[in-house]
Amino acid sequence: MDMSFGPYYPSLVNPLDNTVATTEDHFYKFQYYLSIVPTIYTDDASLLPLLEAVNRDTDHPAKHVFHSSHAVKTNQYAVTSQSHKVAENYIPGIFVKFDIEPITLTVAEEWGGFFRLLVRLVNVISGVMVAGGWAWQMFDWGMEIWGRKQRSRGEGMGMLRTFSSGKEKTAFD
Structure with missing residues (x-):
């Protein structure tokens, strides 16, 4: 089945083109x-x-x-x-x-020509690089926060601890 409303346009694909629906039921x-x-x-x-x-x-x-x-x-x-x-x-x-x-x-x-194509490609690549930089900063920030939590719990590897006046301190305090 092909259904369209208006004159034919070569690259227009309508949703009901080549649609076939059958049923075994009478009603x-x-x-x-x-x-x-x-x-x-x-x-x-x-x-x-x-x-x-x-x-x-x-x-x-x-x-x-x-x-x-x-x-x-x-x-x-x-x-x-x-x-x-x-x-x-x-x-x-x-x-x-x-x-x-x-x-x-x-x-x-x-068609805007080769120069416009080149400008658009540079814009797309720049956008991907900026988004990647933001993602890396968010990842780095998250790892820094996670690392602080680990250090405050004393679960970090290679932590040096000092005890003075009943308080526990790390070498990073």
Whole structure:
């Protein structure tokens, strides 16, 4: 089964594509709840202001842009489903309920060039290094706290103890 709402877009994969549901029961109910999101796909980011203007005004003179090779106005959806056996006095079947969301999602494919790719890679690597540094500091801090607790209990290895006036002191005090 393939279900879509709007024109075909090559990389759009819908949740119910290639879905098959069967049952041995005679009275069975398949119920699907769809949340449909209007979506604009474009490969030309310079069209975004025009696409937003056309989306606000359906009588806009540039509405033909949606049917060009650079922009497609379609819909994508999310689905949840329920299926169960029903009693003989209920209606079996396939039921689809849907809501159209009040937002429009715009997906713009763009190529920024090699320099932008290099900057993004440096940013990702820097972020990983910063997060790793924080993790190491937290680990080091935890080990220091754990070491203090061990020393205060006198469980540390190689502790030198001195006894003076009835109080026990370590060499580190």
